[in-house]
Amino acid sequence: MSSLSPVARPKRRVRVHFSNRTKVLLCYLLSFALPPLWLFLGITLVYPYQLTGSAPTIARNMGDAFPFLKSSLLTAARLAAAPEAGSPAEWAAALEARDGQWIVFLAAALGLAWAVTLLLQLVWRFSHSRALDAAKNTRLAIAHYRWTLLLIVLCNLAVAAALWLLGVRFVEGRGLWDYLVYFGAYPINVLAAILCFRLAAPPVLSGRHGFFKRL
Amino acid sequence: MTARWKRLGLLLCLCTLLSLEGCAMLNVEGEIVSVKPALQLLSMPPYEDVEAQAEEAKEAAAPLRIDLWLDASQLMGGINESPDSLYPHTSRKYRQGGFHYRFDGQVGWYEQVLRTLLSVAGESQTRLLRVGNERLPDSFLQGMGLSFADAEEARSLRRDMLTYAVDPMPDIFEGFSSESMEDSFYSLGSPQANQTARFSGKNAELLENPTKLSLMNDALNAQIEAFDTEGADLSALSAVGDDLDSPLLYALSNLDLSRLSVITCDPATLRKLSGNAADGSPQAYLQQVLEERGIFDRGLSVGLYALQLDFLGEMTSFGAADFSDPLIWGRLNYNSRSKSPDAALPMPRILLMLVIGGDSQVRSYTDTLTMLLSNNITGLRGPQEGQLSYTRNGQTITQQPFSFWLKYTEIKRPSAGYYTQHTQGAALSVSNGTVTPEGELFTASLATEEASPSTLTFSWPAASLPDGLSLDISRLSNLKAEVIDSLLLSEVAANSPNTIVTQTSGTQSIALRDKLYLFKRQTTPFAKHPEQNPFTLSSVALSNDGAVLEATIEVNQALLKPGYYRLRLSADSVGEQFEWPEVSWAQDGGSSLSTVITNEQINEWESFSAVLTRYARASSTIPRQFDHAWGGYTDKAYKGTVIPDFPPVYLAPHLSELLSQLRTAARPGTSPYLRCVFDVFVDAQEQAN
Numbered sequence: 001m002s003s004l005s006p007v008a009r010p011k012r013r014v015r016v017h018f019s020n021r022t023k024v025l026l027c028y029l030l031s032f033a034l035p036p037l038w039l040f041l042g043i044t045l046v047y048p049y050q051l052t053g054s055a056p057t058i059a060r061n062m063g064d065a066f067p068f069l070k071s072s073l074l075t076a077a078r079l080a081a082a083p084e085a086g087s088p089a090e091w092a093a094a095l096e097a098r099d100g101q102w103i104v105f106l107a108a109a110l111g112l113a114w115a116v117t118l119l120l121q122l123v124w125r126f127s128h129s130r131a132l133d134a135a136k137n138t139r140l141a142i143a144h145y146r147w148t149l150l151l152i153v154l155c156n157l158a159v160a161a162a163l164w165l166l167g168v169r170f171v172e173g174r175g176l177w178d179y180l181v182y183f184g185a186y187p188i189n190v191l192a193a194i195l196c197f198r199l200a201a202p203p204v205l206s207g208r209h210g211f212f213k214r215l
Numbered sequence: 216m217t218a219r220w221k222r223l224g225l226l227l228c229l230c231t232l233l234s235l236e237g238c239a240m241l242n243v244e245g246e247i248v249s250v251k252p253a254l255q256l257l258s259m260p261p262y263e264d265v266e267a268q269a270e271e272a273k274e275a276a277a278p279l280r281i282d283l284w285l286d287a288s289q290l291m292g293g294i295n296e297s298p299d300s301l302y303p304h305t306s307r308k309y310r311q312g313g314f315h316y317r318f319d320g321q322v323g324w325y326e327q328v329l330r331t332l333l334s335v336a337g338e339s340q341t342r343l344l345r346v347g348n349e350r351l352p353d354s355f356l357q358g359m360g361l362s363f364a365d366a367e368e369a370r371s372l373r374r375d376m377l378t379y380a381v382d383p384m385p386d387i388f389e390g391f392s393s394e395s396m397e398d399s400f401y402s403l404g405s406p407q408a409n410q411t412a413r414f415s416g417k418n419a420e421l422l423e424n425p426t427k428l429s430l431m432n433d434a435l436n437a438q439i440e441a442f443d444t445e446g447a448d449l450s451a452l453s454a455v456g457d458d459l460d461s462p463l464l465y466a467l468s469n470l471d472l473s474r475l476s477v478i479t480c481d482p483a484t485l486r487k488l489s490g491n492a493a494d495g496s497p498q499a500y501l502q503q504v505l506e507e508r509g510i511f512d513r514g515l516s517v518g519l520y521a522l523q524l525d526f527l528g529e530m531t532s533f534g535a536a537d538f539s540d541p542l543i544w545g546r547l548n549y550n551s552r553s554k555s556p557d558a559a560l561p562m563p564r565i566l567l568m569l570v571i572g573g574d575s576q577v578r579s580y581t582d583t584l585t586m587l588l589s590n591n592i593t594g595l596r597g598p599q600e601g602q603l604s605y606t607r608n609g610q611t612i613t614q615q616p617f618s619f620w621l622k623y624t625e626i627k628r629p630s631a632g633y634y635t636q637h638t639q640g641a642a643l644s645v646s647n648g649t650v651t652p653e654g655e656l657f658t659a660s661l662a663t664e665e666a667s668p669s670t671l672t673f674s675w676p677a678a679s680l681p682d683g684l685s686l687d688i689s690r691l692s693n694l695k696a697e698v699i700d701s702l703l704l705s706e707v708a709a710n711s712p713n714t715i716v717t718q719t720s721g722t723q724s725i726a727l728r729d730k731l732y733l734f735k736r737q738t739t740p741f742a743k744h745p746e747q748n749p750f751t752l753s754s755v756a757l758s759n760d761g762a763v764l765e766a767t768i769e770v771n772q773a774l775l776k777p778g779y780y781r782l783r784l785s786a787d788s789v790g791e792q793f794e795w796p797e798v799s800w801a802q803d804g805g806s807s808l809s810t811v812i813t814n815e816q817i818n819e820w821e822s823f824s825a826v827l828t829r830y831a832r833a834s835s836t837i838p839r840q841f842d843h844a845w846g847g848y849t850d851k852a853y854k855g856t857v858i859p860d861f862p863p864v865y866l867a868p869h870l871s872e873l874l875s876q877l878r879t880a881a882r883p884g885t886s887p888y889l890r891c892v893f894d895v896f897v898d899a900q901e902q903a904n
Contacts, residue, residue, distance in 0.1 A: 048726075049710050049711050049712065049729065050710075050728060050729050051728055052710065052726050052727065052728065053252070053253065053725070053726055053727040053728065054248050054727070054728055055248065056245055056246070056248050057245060057246045060245070060246070061243050061245040064242075064243045064244070064245070065236075065239050065240045065242075065243045066239070082246070082255075086255065087258070088255060088256050088257060088258035089258075091253060091255040091256050092256055095253060095256070147222060150226075151226070151229075154226075154229070154230070154233075158233045158237075161237060161240075162236070162237075162240060165237065165240035165241060165243065166240055166243060166245075167245075169245075170245040170246065170247050170248055171248045172247055172248055172249055172250045173250035173728070177729075
């Protein structure tokens with residue numbers, strides 16, 4: 001009986017396992033945090049010392065490209081317009097407005113691409129989370145993954161192209177820092193999606209040796 | 216349709232939509248973001264506007280006070296000063312009176328002139344001053360207990376002692392034309408020189424030094440007594456025979472410059488207006504007095520009148536010529552039967568009059584005076600039947616009846632104009648660039664990429680000079696385009712958090728991408744190295760038929776730096792640039808009233824009058840030939856002496872020189888002609904990169 005005594009029983013080591021859900025969530029958070037972080041660092045650390053004073057007149061360009069937005073962007077475009085025979089203070093205000101609007105545009109463009117990417121990725125994920133006919137479901141998920149990835153790439157390319165056409169192409173003397181800061185987040189966006197596709201797929205699709213790895 | 220085709224279709228639709236939007240974006244013609252820094256961010260400090268502060272001196276708004284300085288020389292009164300002369304001092308035949316003669320109801324036009332002077336003064340306080348050949352030197356005043364601290368106080372005392380009346384009634388002049396010339400207004404050392412009795416009691420306040428009235432009375436009595444005393448040394452108290460003294464110069468020396476002064480002057484009293492100093496240097500006596508008193512420096516104007524008046528009297532001098540027997544100019548007309556005079560036959564003579572005061576005061580006073588004199592003095596005077604004649608240029612001139620007329624000119628310190636950036640109508644233009652009126656200053660923006668040199672042109676509507684005066688623009692001096700302030704690119708540093716910009720006064724920085732452009736403010740940056748100044752004031756000239764003044768500035772593109780230059784154009788005018796208009800009646804020439812008396816003429820006239828004295832004294836009567844003005848022309852000699860031309864007493868000796876010295880004194884020294892400040896903005900690209 002003494003062996004049954006709880007006092008006499010040896011202590012078992014408690015093993016803490018991260019659940020797959022937590023790992024998936026962390027994977028999503030880390031992956032999709034990277035593109036905004038890239039842009040944030042670019043704007044705060046690189047822009048003031050490498051790109052300052054080179055912002056294009058984005059409000060005016062957007063108004064020209066999308067006439068239905070022109071009236072909404074009129075005030076912003078006026079603020080950023082180079083004043084004819086303006087005082088230094090007016091010039092400073094115009095350049096400041098131009099910089100501010102450009103940064104907002106950069107953030108908005110990336111935000112759009114980021115949101116679409118995340119949305120497409122989540123749609124794919126939730127479309128293939130049911131555990132019925134696992135083999136067929138996995139084959140279908142792989143096919144859908146390729147289509148979705150193509151769509152994500154196209155969306156990011158489209159936003160990057162808009163960024164180029166509406167702003168960056170008007171910046172004279174642009175260099176490596178311009179491309180890294182303005183466009184660097186888009187490949188990261190795609191990479192983040194790929195990472196989540198392959199590492200954070202639903203449990204029914206993923207496995208240690210499967211196409212979709214389980215964390 | 217399978218799901219694959221549906222997806223493909225959806226993808227195609229999306230691609231089409233994106234392509235369409237892409238096409239729209241392709242067509243955007245955005246503003247190119249330049250690689251040059253926006254130098255418009257630079258701000259030049261505000262300009263301390265000294266040009267705007269330069270205001271014309273305003274005339275004092277004090278009530279107008281007028282001094283009438285009346286020439287009381289013996290010539291004015293036609294008084295024979297020579298005690299041993301052939302002609303008597305007073306007699307019915309040789310009635311004296313000069314400009315102020317009186318015969319029955321007829322008085323000389325001069326009295327009308329004096330009445331008009333009073334009438335134009337209106338309610339203004341008017342002071343009559345008698346300025347003759349008596350002098351009140353400083354030593355005499357001090358000897359009489361009239362102490363003074365400086366020359367201005369001495370002048371004040373003299374003005375009080377010369378004051379004849381204050382706010383007089385017009386009939387005061389009747390006494391001047393009394394037929395008895397003994398102790399008259401015009402006689403030398405006349406008791407009338409002392410009028411202190413008029414200012415006893417409360418009237419003393421009308422004088423400048425009322426407390427010294429008693430001392431002044433004593434001094435004047437002493438002076439009169441000295442003139443009365445036979446054999447007294449009058450060298451200090453009398454100006455008679457002093458070539459360098461005259462009532463006009465004495466009046467000018469003692470003027471109260473705060474008042475409007477009117478000075479009458481018999482031009483025959485102007486013995487010498489110029490000469491040579493002991494070291495041989497030329498001296499202009501009138502000009503010296505004017506400059507010493509600073510008449511034109513104070514912005515005063517001088518109006519110069521020449522009046523043709525009627526004269527009846529004797530002249531013992533004419534300019535520097537002194538006659539032992541006086542000249543007879545004008546006389547009474549005698550009825551041959553009764554031997555009593557029945558009319559005065561005056562002859563024409565010129566009287567000068569100077570009006571000195573503030574420009575607007577002189578203009579206003581003389582406008583009214585000219586109008587009233589021209590309207591009030593009418594009619595003809597003089598011999599109507601050819602009774603009087605004289606010799607001129609070897610010919611007998613028979614005097615015809617003459618009328619009153621006047622000539623007038625005004626002398627004031629000319630101003631060539633003062634052109635600044637504030638001048639109405641000022642404009643800046645630039646050959647390669649733009650101009651904006653920024654703040655109070657024009658700003659010319661230059662483009663440095665231009666291969667051709669830039670030219671800046673500042674233009675103004677040319678100011679019209681008064682009274683026909685002209686200015687020789689080509690003789691302007693000190694032409695320069697000086698950079699008085701600048702904010703120029705001094706350094707291009709790396710734009711990093713480690714770059715420390717020393718924010719010294721005036722340093723400004725502009726960040727563009729990875730560069731930090733530093734602009735340094737510097738006043739007069741090219742003071743030590745003027746050759747580095749990119750701006751040269753190449754010319755200041757009139758264009759558009761003299762309607763526009765243009766200053767042209769050449770820009771050396773190679774020396775330009777990005778930033779701001781603050782330029783001041785400057786040019787000075789000098790007095791020699793002014794070309795005065797011709798005054799035909801006063802300057803030497805055909806129709807001039809001026810005459811020049813040479814030493815030869817003086818010698819000739821004095822010799823002949825001496826001959827007259829010597830030979831005519833022997834006879835009891837004066838030869839009929841010499842009754843008036845040495846008679847008509849004759850080729851016969853008198854006692855072996857050729858009778859010369861009669862001295863031109865009908866003209867004004869030294870008038871031309873008087874005008875010339877007035878103008879020389881009025882001529883300004885070096886004065887600012889152009890002071891114009893503006894900014895030049897250089898929006899460089901090549902240099903900035």
